Amino acid sequence: MGTKHYDLAIVGSGIVGLGHAVAALRRGLSVAVVDRASTIRGASVRNFGHLCLTGQEGEARAYAELARELWLTLAPEVGFWLRESGTVVVAQADDELAVLAEFRERRGGHNVRMLTADEVRERVPVGPGVAIGGAFLPHDLQVDPREASLAIARWLDAHGVDFFWQTAVVGVETGAVHTTRGRVSADAVVVAVNADVDQLFPGIAEAAGIRRCGLDMMLVDADLDHPLSAPLFTGWSLIRYSGFARTPSAAGLRDRLAEEHPELLALDLNQMYTQRPDGSLIVGDTHYRGDDVPPFQREAAFDALLDQARLLFGTDRIRVRERWQGVYASAPDEFLLASPAPQVRVVSVTTGIGMTTGLGFAERVVDDLFSSSSSALATVGAARD
Numbered sequence: 589m590g591t592k593h594y595d596l597a598i599v600g601s602g603i604v605g606l607g608h609a610v611a612a613l614r615r616g617l618s619v620a621v622v623d624r625a626s627t628i629r630g631a632s633v634r635n636f637g638h639l640c641l642t643g644q645e646g647e648a649r650a651y652a653e654l655a656r657e658l659w660l661t662l663a664p665e666v667g668f669w670l671r672e673s674g675t676v677v678v679a680q681a682d683d684e685l686a687v688l689a690e691f692r693e694r695r696g697g698h699n700v701r702m703l704t705a706d707e708v709r710e711r712v713p714v715g716p717g718v719a720i721g722g723a724f725l726p727h728d729l730q731v732d733p734r735e736a737s738l739a740i741a742r743w744l745d746a747h748g749v750d751f752f753w754q755t756a757v758v759g760v761e762t763g764a765v766h767t768t769r770g771r772v773s774a775d776a777v778v779v780a781v782n783a784d785v786d787q788l789f790p791g792i793a794e795a796a797g798i799r800r801c802g803l804d805m806m807l808v809d810a811d812l813d814h815p816l817s818a819p820l821f822t823g824w825s826l827i828r829y830s831g832f833a834r835t836p837s838a839a840g841l842r843d844r845l846a847e848e849h850p851e852l853l854a855l856d857l858n859q860m861y862t863q864r865p866d867g868s869l870i871v872g873d874t875h876y877r878g879d880d881v882p883p884f885q886r887e888a889a890f891d892a893l894l895d896q897a898r899l900l901f902g903t904d905r906i907r908v909r910e911r912w913q914g915v916y917a918s919a920p921d922e923f924l925l926a927s928p929a930p931q932v933r934v935v936s937v938t939t940g941i942g943m944t945t946g947l948g949f950a951e952r953v954v955d956d957l958f959s960s961s962s963s964a965l966a967t968v969g970a971a972r973d
Contacts, residue, residue, distance in 0.1 A: 589770040594620045597765045597774035599757050603632040603942050605780035606740050607950030619749045624756040628737050634914035636862045636870050637733035638819040639944050642725040643829035648922050654948030668739040673818040674726040676711045678719045683841040684823040688723040690835035699727040712820050713813040715902020762929045776931040776957045783917035792926045796919050802881035803914035804889040805872035811905035816863040824859040859896050881915050916940050
């Protein structure tokens with residue numbers, strides 16, 4: 589691996605690890621990224637590509653706001669597809685409309701616009717009679733998950749970041765990352781390995797309650813009346829994202845969904861959709877947690893996802909291109925930030941919102957490591973206040 593010394597060594601090439609590399613490169617630091625895979629293959633390419641900024645609360649909202657500016661800056665500079673699409677939420681029942689109205693009131697009407705049923709159908713091709721209303725969240729963004737992270741990695745490589753692929757890390761200490769190919773020397777180290785924290789720092793993982801969350805997702809072609817103008821949320825999304833889930837009506841919505849659809853609640857469903865630039869739809873997703881995620885996916889879960897898509901869009905003309913399993917870190921807190929040794933940080937986004945918040949979270953960590961009083965950190969502090 590040579591004798592080069594780096595300012596920052598990063599373990600993990602997912603979007604959170606790449607975010608740290610971007611933050612360091614912007615500050616003129618030398619960076620190495622080490623990953624055991626041959627390219628990016630984890631959660632960063634297996635998601636919806638939806639940057640769900642509006643639905644976040646607290647610390648996550650602060651990081652999401654900062655990440656939004658970074659995504660908007662990176663897209664034209666790096667050269668990947670991004671659209672300022674917003675998000676459409678379809679309400680199919682009064683309690684879903686109530687959650688949206690309460691959420692809008694909590695936000696003072698900021699970045700939340702209520703929609704009539706006709707306005708929902710103009711934006712997304714739900715079937716006749718499906719929507720009774722909804723909302724539009726204009727602040728949200730969308731990228732193609734199969735393109736964005738890989739494009740950022742190539743851009744970083746072209747701008748002097750050294751990537752060591754197919755290189756497993758066996759230990760980390762202040763000043764060094766020990767790998768199967770030798771030692772990487774660096775002033776600071778960030779370990780950003782998603783759910784695999786327990787492989788290097790089992791004590792940190794146990795203390796934080798880190799588990800693995802498996803997802804069932806698919807890519808389909810569907811004959812729709814018109815394309816989706818934006819990512820599409822449903823009532824199931826309103827009991828998942830913290831901004832909606834903390835409204836007064838959310839508990840009642842959850843109880844009603846549990847009573848009417850216990851089989852979908854058992855799947856821990858988030859029924860949502862995004863449309864990629866080629867017109868294909870990403871459909872998902874289910875959630876199941878454990879210390880390990882079994883590799884065997886249940887066809888019943890995919891059947892349920894397809895059934896819900898047919899009902900929502902009012903069409904049976906849906907053809908599956910691909911099915912896949914995602915895996916990400918899950919824990920009671922939304923973010924893990926630990927310091928097992930001086931100038932070593934162990935980080936993870938632990939609620940499946942890495943694409944939404946990871947770039948902003950990375951800014952905080954790099955500022956902390958290198959004691960920089962950047963405007964990015966000030967932005968986070970202001971958002972928290």
